[in-house]
Structure formats: structure tokens, C-alpha cells
Amino acid sequence: MSDVTKNTDDNQPNKNQSNKDTSDKKHVLKDSSHILITGATSGIGKQLATDYLKAGHNVYAVGRDEDALAELETLGATSINVDLMDRDKVKAAFAPIETIDVAICGAGMCEYLDMPDFDSEVLMKVMSVNIGTLAHAIDAVLPKLIASKGRLVGIGSASAYVPFARAEAYGSSKAAIHYLMKTLQISLAPHDVAVSLVAPGFVETPMTKQNDFPMPFLQTPEQASRAIREGIEHGDEVIEFPKKLTLPLKTLGALPDLVWQQVSEKINRKKNDK
Numbered sequence: 001m002s003d004v005t006k007n008t009d010d011n012q013p014n015k016n017q018s019n020k021d022t023s024d025k026k027h028v029l030k031d032s033s034h035i036l037i038t039g040a041t042s043g044i045g046k047q048l049a050t051d052y053l054k055a056g057h058n059v060y061a062v063g064r065d066e067d068a069l070a071e072l073e074t075l076g077a078t079s080i081n082v083d084l085m086d087r088d089k090v091k092a093a094f095a096p097i098e099t100i101d102v103a104i105c106g107a108g109m110c111e112y113l114d115m116p117d118f119d120s121e122v123l124m125k126v127m128s129v130n131i132g133t134l135a136h137a138i139d140a141v142l143p144k145l146i147a148s149k150g151r152l153v154g155i156g157s158a159s160a161y162v163p164f165a166r167a168e169a170y171g172s173s174k175a176a177i178h179y180l181m182k183t184l185q186i187s188l189a190p191h192d193v194a195v196s197l198v199a200p201g202f203v204e205t206p207m208t209k210q211n212d213f214p215m216p217f218l219q220t221p222e223q224a225s226r227a228i229r230e231g232i233e234h235g236d237e238v239i240e241f242p243k244k245l246t247l248p249l250k251t252l253g254a255l256p257d258l259v260w261q262q263v264s265e266k267i268n269r270k271k272n273d274k
């Protein structure tokens with residue numbers, strides 16, 4: 001189904017990147033596909049759930065916020081109230097679902113570290129929530145995705161492209177997610193499961209409310225949802241947006257470390273001068 005029309009901003013489908021997909025249409029959404037979304041109760045996931053419901057798909061909305069789940073139910077979603085950190089409960093909660101064509105794993109959290117106060121508890125919490133919620137969801141959806149020859153979508157972050165001070169915990173967890181999704185792209189291909197990695201820049205959601213620094217090219221949840229839905233529709237392996245942020249970050253990340261270190265020192269010096 002083509003519920004996603006051409007984008008007007010720079011969140012263009014990833015035509016020129018590693019999406020060897022478009023000739024292989026088998027993973028493109030059908031009418032009334034079955035789409036499971038974790039993190040569906042807030043921000044990007046909630047917008048995705050709303051947009052997919054509007055387009056007539058069957059949405060399994062996963063989260064813990066009862067009000068948000070009830071709101072999505074009124075739009076037609078099947079809500080699943082589960083703590084994704086509990087592997088057995090996730091398996092039990094997903095067991096009755098017969099078919100999943102696309103599983104979008106977007107649950108996550110962000111907390112920053114402020115040096116020199118290295119707080120290992122924060123690091124462990126962010127790593128464990130961002131990896132654990134994704135890992136337990138994959139555990140529970142994979143047999144269904146193998147059966148449907150479906151698509152697994154994991155949400156990383158453009159912050160994984162270069163090291164940002166204060167994002168030691170969040171960026172590390174997202175870098176791990178990038179590695180995981182990219183290895184699954186290789187290892188699940190023989191099992192006919194396609195894998196997409198989403199790397200958003202800044203999106204205006206409850207998560208970014210805490211950010212007290214400039215967020216260049218801040219996207220709305222609607223823009224983020226559109227970019228992700230377009231990427232899925234095109235079968236993209238990497239869905240990153242907005243390009244005006246992700247491309248320079250990727251370029252910087254590919255240069256010798258010294259270059260980014262100097263840029264980042266300059267940014268910090270400017271901040272401290274204020």
C-alpha cells in the first residue's frame with residue numbers, strides 16, 4: 001500500500017545509500033499489514049502508530065502508559081501493556097499475535113552524564129533499557145517475522161555517528177543498536193527477514209524536552225514518522241533524517257578522530273565563553 005506520498009522537506013527516501021532494496025518488493029507493506037510498534041505511547045512511536053492506523057493498517061501498540069494506550073485503542077489499535085524489560089512477560093504478551101509483517105522497535109530512554117561525575121548507574125540504566133527493550137522485543141517477534149518474511153526495524157540515533165560529550169551513555173547504547181541491526185541485516189537475510197536501522201536526528205518529543213542545548217534541524221514527530229514510513233515503504237536498510245544533519249555527521253565520523261575532536265573542542269569553548 002502506498003499511504004506515504006512524496007516528502008517535501010529534506011527527509012527524502014534514502015535513494016543513494018545502502019538500500020539494495022527497491023528491486024525486491026516483497027517486504028513493501030500490503031494493504032492492512034500487521035505492524036507492531038514498541039514505544040507506541042509517546043513521541044515518534046505514537047505518531048507512527050497514529051499514521052499507520054489512519055492508513056488502515058493493523059497496529060499492535062506496545063507500551064506502559066495506560067492513557068496513551070487507551071487513546072490508541074480508540075483509533076483502532078490493539079494495545080499491549082507490558083514492561084519490555086521483562087523478557088518472559090514480553091513473550092507471553094506477544095504470543096497471541098498471529099501475524100507480524102513489520103516490527104518497529106522504538107522504545108528507549110535518554111539520560112546524560114556530566115563529567116567529571118561519571119555515574120555508572122546512569123550508564124548501566126541507559127544501556128540496559130535501550131538494549132534490553134529492543135532485545136526482548138526481537139526475541140518475541142522474530143519467529144513471527146520469519147513466518148511472514150517480514151521486516152524488523154530498530155531505532156538507533158544519529159548521535160551514534162560521532163562522539164558527543166554528555167551522550168556517553170545514550171550514544172554508546174545507540175552505537176550498540178547500530179551494530180546489532182547491521183549484523184542482523186546480514187544474519188537474517190538467509191531467513192527472509194529484512195532489517196532496517198533508523199537513525200533520526202533531533203525530534204521534538206518528551207525525550208528531547210530535557211535538552212538544554214541547541215538542536216539543529218529539529219524535526220516534528222510528523223516529519224519523523226513520514227521519513228520512517230517512507231523508508232520502510234522503500235525497503236531501505238538505513239533510514240536517516242534529516243539529511244542536512246545526518247550527512248555532515250556521517251562525514252565527520254568517517255574522518256580521522258582528530259578532526260571531530262577539534263570541532264567538538266571549539267563547540268565546547270564557545271559554550272564555556274557564554
Ligand SMILES: NC(=O)c1ccc[n+]([C@@H]2O[C@H](COP(=O)([O-])OP(=O)(O)OC[C@H]3O[C@@H](n4cnc5c(N)ncnc54)[C@H](OP(=O)(O)O)[C@@H]3O)[C@@H](O)[C@H]2O)c1
Nearest residue numbers: 039041042043044063064065084107108157202203205207
Ligand atoms: N527524539 C529524538 O530526538 C530522538 C533522536 C534519535 C533517536 N531517538 C530514538 O527514538 C525512539 C523514540 O524516541 P522518542 O523521542 O519518541 O521517546 P519518548 O517520547 O520518550 O518515548 C519513549 C517510549 O519508550 C517506551 N519505553 C521506555 N521504556 C520502556 C519499557 N521498559 N517498556 C515499555 N516501553 C518502554 C515508552 O513507553 P511507556 O512510557 O509507555 O513505558 C515510550 O513510549 C527512542 O529509541 C529514541 O532513543 C529519538
